[in-house]
Amino acid sequence: MAQARRIGEQGRYELIEEIESGGMGTVWRGYDAVLDREIAVKLIRPDVVASPAQAEEFARRFEREARVTARIGHHGVPQVFDAVLDEASYDRLYLVMEYVRGISLRRVLTGPGDGRVALLPVSWAASIVAQICTVLSYAHAIPVVHRDLKPDNVLVAADGTVKVLDFGIAKLLRTDVTRLTATGSRIGTSRYMPPEQIDCAQITPLSDLYALGCVLHELLAGEPVFSGDNEYQLLHQHMKVPPKPLRTLRPEVPEGLEALALDLLAKVPEQRPVDAYAVYERLSPHLPQPGSAADSLALTHGGSPSGLPDPTVVYRQPNAPLRRTTPPAPSLGPVAPVPIPARVDTALRDAIRDAYARSADLAESGRFAQAADVLKAVIATAATALGAHNSRVLGLRRQRAAVLMAGEDFQRALPEFDALAAVYARTAGPGNESTLECRRHAAYCRANLGQATVALREFQEVLQVVSDAAGDASETALDLRRSVGVLLFSEGRRTEAEGVLDALHEDMCVLLGEDHEETREIADLLARLRGPEGPRPY
Known part of the structure; x- marks a missing residue:
């Protein structure tokens, strides 16, 4: 590596x-x-x-x-x-x-690459521009002028929030900067550039509003305000040519939004809305109300907006908590015999070995998130080469889930343990050691996510299988009995909890001795259970 x-x-x-x-x-x-x-x-x-x-x-x-x-x-x-x-x-x-995981508006406007552009629902376009207005209002209060607002510099994150990129450093990183004189410079992108910026006149927050008008027009019409054959034509159009009203291009656009776009695209800055807040107020009637349902994605030209997350969520469900349900793990499909190659490709074998070593080093230093991502990167390659149910691939996935659990990222570890337990149960049987280990770890994750009732049931089911196979005194059984006892207490079932932990303590005194660290831990749990405080579940 x-x-x-x-x-x-x-x-x-x-x-x-x-x-x-x-x-x-x-x-x-x-x-x-x-x-x-x-x-x-x-x-x-x-x-x-x-x-x-x-x-x-x-x-x-x-x-x-x-x-x-x-x-x-x-x-x-x-x-x-x-x-x-x-x-x-x-x-x-x-x-x-x-680091923002999101989708650029440029990707949405470019479409699937077959010449068709999927038009966004009106409420989506209004929600995106309204969120940009909020950002601009904060920036302009400093005051900071973006000077290069365009779809390339706008991301919609997975939760529907809009992120505006390249504030302040756009003039350093843009490749389309054209310097005119030693005393003035044209900084920005010609397709979204206001007349005063083209003319190297004074730049103000109203300059950003012109660019915002270009973005609003493009989101609703599916095409830029102006489309000259070269930069000179584009600049001339921004300076002299009136923009087309949106309703001539898309009749279902509300009159208020058409008027707002034309006002934002006024050639004279003073004829534009007074500030970003004024723009937001004019967008408000076109935003979804709290509690309203999401718009369907029946887009004008078919298709979908390139997987764009719903930007209306922030208005329909303001300050909504993180969803309570755990995202399902990717479907593994039916289990079918997978041909195992006579030998594993040397490069892949080395990549797997290096991923294990690199992940272990990162986890040892407490960098669990990165350790998990190192394993994730090689899992996809290994699954393609060896098959999704190959033992090496499943081993990598188990290790990644264990790393996530060690880093207390129980939300991501849980669906992986559930999926792995299902695979091992189908291929090796419900009593297989790997099946039971994954189920036990899944229960542990649930306990730490506050799902005590479900976790308790899973711990008890796994304990029953382990006890039937190896008795109550194995290391795994002892650990499961402790988990069951603590969770019974957390469910308010004190008598049952005391019974489980008392029997566990007696067995550990015999197996490990009264002075063993783990025996003393159970004794402390019993003392707190019988006293005024009680044990602390997980």
Whole structure:
């Protein structure tokens, strides 16, 4: 396995994969080794820094813009964790930010690649633009002007929240910046550029509102406001040509939204809405009400919006808690005989071995999330080569689930243990050791997720099988009996709990001795059970 690239003090930030590249910079998905979390790292390419003086200027601008980004203080802007000029390499600048898993509006507007563009429901478009307004209102209050607002810089996260990217550093990382004179510069993207920005006149928050009008028009019409053959034509259209009213392109667009788009696209800044809050107020009638049902995705041209998460959720279910149900594990399909190759490809064998070793090292240092992701990466490759039910693949999945459980990520570990238990039960039998181990771990996860009743039932069922096969005195049986006793107490069944733990204590005195650490632990549990406090379940 290739050595991951590390930057920062003592190699704190580990770069895993490049996810975006531009003329002046690259964006990487990585990990913070100290906090064990995914991050996005934006790097300035060293080859674009021509001199130490230029590097120093970049460093000053980078630090200033990073501070401004951090000051915005809104969840719709990816959080800034660190901004660094690497002292070991003076021309290496980087910004460490929150990593957002989301879908770009550009991907949605591009469509499936067959020439068709799926138009978003009106409420979806309004919800996206309304969330952008909220972000802009926070930025403009500083004041900060984005200057490059466009679908490429907007993500919709998995929970439907909108994230606006590249505040402040867009002028450093954009490849489509055109410098005009030494005293003025045109910074932005020509397809979304307001007339005053084209003319190198004063840029204000109203300039962002023009770009927002371009985004609103494109979300509702499925095409840009202007589509010149070259940059000169585009700039001329923004300066001189009136935009087409939305209802001439899509009749079902409400009149209020058509009027709002035209006002945002006014050539003169003073003729646009006064601020982002005013835009939000005009969008409000087109937003779903709290408690309302989701719009169906019967899109005008068919298809779906490229898997776009529902951006109306934040208005239909404001401040909703995390869903209580655990997402189901991917279906493994029917169990069929899988041909096992005569030998495992050497590269795959080495990748599996390295993933185990790398994951173990990460888990040992408390970096459980990254340790699990290392295993996840090789599982997909191994499953393709060996089959989903190959013993090596199942072993990798068990190890990943165990790592998640060790890192107390019970929400993700539980469905994997459930799925593995089902596979082992079908292939090796319900009494197989692997089946029972996965069921036991699943019960443990449920207990820690507050699902005490279901966890108790599963512990008892597994204990029955283990006891029938090996008696009540095996190491596994003793552990299960302890879990049953504690969960009985948590369910308020004190008499039953005392009976289970009392019998367990007697057996452990015989098997391990009264002074053994685990025997004393059960004695303490009984003392607390019989006293005023009682044991603490998990």
